[in-house]
Amino acid sequence: MLKRMAIKNLTVFPEANLHFAKHLNIVVGENGAGKTHLLKMAYCVLAVSWEEGRKPINSAPTKAALQGRLAEKLVNVFRPEALGRLARRKQGRERCDIELRFSNKELDIDFSFATNSKSEVTLERAPKKWLEVAPAYLPTRELLTIYPNFVSVYDGHYLEFEETWRDTSLLLGKPLARGPKEKRINELLAPLEEAMGGSIELDRNGRFYLKNASGRLEMPLVAEGIRKLAMLARLIATGALLDKGYLFWDEPEANLNPRLVKKIARSIVALSAAGIQVFIATHSLFLLRELEMLLAESEPDVIKARFFALESTADGVLVTQGDSLDEVGEIAALDEELAQSDRYLHGVNS
Known part of the structure; x- marks a missing residue:
């Protein structure tokens, strides 16, 4: 289980310390707020660990083995012109710092890179073992x-x-x-x-x-x-x-009608209950309401969920987190849908 991810100067984020739930993690925000960046960063680290660990001849993780592979994965997944483009740009030279903490401390990892980095990260803490299950990343597009x-x-x-398209295609072909x-x-x-x-x-x-x-x-x-x-x-x-895996899903609701969104929500909750740690990014009020109702119907402590709200400010994107949607405060992406409902009801009833 991934317990925590701390980031500093990653793209639009000045700093954030995300504490994840064991089962379901929901990132909510407007387009451009960085939802996908959070999912991709966590995915990249897990994917590199699994890919390196399944090679025919593998040894324990080392800084030398990981520094180039992590940089390569980040560039191939995010697709910047250079690795350093992922570091938040401010006056002067800045570093992007990433920390991941797991329930199994042997998987913990810390690394960083600067705005002028091209093909290698600096590894401050290397894991002591490789990840044993493949993470899955579902993009907004079907494959x-x-x-x-x-x-x-x-x-x-x-x-x-x-x-991520290649990685997921490999899993689809198993x-x-x-x-x-x-x-x-x-x-x-x-x-x-x-x-x-x-x-x-x-x-x-x-x-x-x-x-x-x-x-x-x-x-x-x-x-x-x-x-x-x-x-x-x-x-x-x-x-x-199955069996303690990881699922990252970017906008599950994209191109789905409400009936199918309800089915997706039920599957997400079922996978979480089955032991998959699920991370989704969304700005759909309909999907969020479905998930909240399903979580409310489940037995206490069977499914632990965590919500992360992203808010764009003049100083970058701020992250608010809590165990329910109410705890993370107002979210602009959802407020527009609620306001539209109010306008519609007012127009019908006037």
């Missing part, structure tokens, strides 16, 4: 329609796509999980397959299909909202989202 040959093309050419895990997987899949009207199938040519009683439907012919559900279903079916 099933571009999956055929995407990884091979990405590895063989320079493409202006962030590396074989289906078999054995004792199948019962729990089927329980998590059932509501998603009901919402999709079928199950997801990957053929030998690397093409995904929606399979139902009428046959198979090519993924490009499936509605985009259903394709987003299908990505989540596939990661569950392969076992990637």
